Amino acid sequence: MEIPEKKQRILQAAVEVFSENGFHQTTIDQIAERAGVGKGTVYLYFESKQNLFYAIIQGGLALVVRGATMLAQAEPNPKQRIALLIERHLAIMLKHVRRMKMIMQQGVPQQMHDLLPEMRQHGKEYQALYVAALEEGISQGLFRPHDSNIVAIALIGGLNQVGMQLAEHEITTSVADCQQQLMQLILAGIEKEGN
């Protein structure tokens, strides 16, 4: 199951160019050139431009979700678990800005209609991790009662926005401070009074 070196190079180049220019502004020629391979070689490893794009997004999302799931399983305390998830979310966004941009650019799905269900599935799974933690917290009396779905969605949305702006250097606050601020905000928002 060795991944050929050229395929790796193509993937790397594709991440770069796609994230810089977006899907439609990117040409296969650009990717091939950046990877230092012939155009034909790209089609040797990937069926189409779309396919290449998906290979990258899918791979990234799958990894993120799997990692987060493991993290979540290892921490029984809901409060701690949410803290860990938040920390990890921001860390990953910073580490993989390019890939994240690609996914965000995707924005509202719908045009990439066919292959998208899987992408949504990953999103749902990820969201479910937060929902589970929130619900446990509620039933354990740690958090005040709330609609855990909505809170999870808002939470993830907030994390994404902060992560993007951090990555774009539009926030001067340090990453650690950001994390702390968000944690405070969220925990104060859901914790039972007099915690």
Add this chain to the structure above:
Amino acid sequence: MEIPEKKQRILQAAVEVFSENGFHQTTIDQIAERAGVGKGTVYLYFESKQNLFYAIIQGGLALVVRGATMLAQAEPNPKQRIALLIERHLAIMLKHVRRMKMIMQQGVPQQMHDLLPEMRQHGKEYQALYVAALEEGISQGLFRPHDSNIVAIALIGGLNQVGMQLAEHEITTSVADCQQQLMQLILAGIEKEGN
């Protein structure tokens, strides 16, 4: 300053088609057909496809920001003001799903490099409304001290995410309930203990 009827029709059609298919999947022919005008007419009123796209986004954003600014000016109480802004944010997202999708699709700017500064400007202005309310709240001793920039960014991100999912019917909760949940979450998150 009469706006010609055909120009209106073109704008309307453009909003529809752009939001359905995204910028690149949309052709001027489609827009012209939907508007019931000739292709040339589109170029009579708009310099280019990009220009048309921007006219829509800019117009929308400018309206939203102006409206929110007026709303904010009319309410001196920071807590109330934030509540109003949140309510309005969700309401507008629901009312203008199509336009919102267009903007979101835009996602991370950067490819539309030239004309974008204005768009960012609007974003900054909008964010500033929340920041101002938060800071006032802190200095009045209503909210606990926090980094109002980060809180504002997270807040807007959360609102967008929830708004989008509401609009996409991926949330079963009613709009009013959503609003209430978010308000509780946020106010609890920033309020001084024992409010």
Add this chain to the structure above:
DNA sequence: TGTGCCTGACTGACTGGTCAGTCAGCTTGT
């Protein structure tokens, strides 16, 4: 060791289709 055959990974010039933008000419009103 040398030679000739083979294979398949790789290449890039080419094709076919798409679409933004143009412009010659039509229509309608005065």
Add this chain to the structure above:
DNA sequence: ACAAGCTGACTGACCAGTCAGTCAGGCACA
């Protein structure tokens, strides 16, 4: 007759995807 508003056939650029051809390196046989 003229102008203003409008039209849609046309053009040129662009690009995804193809495929005929190249060539490095492996293998067999002497």
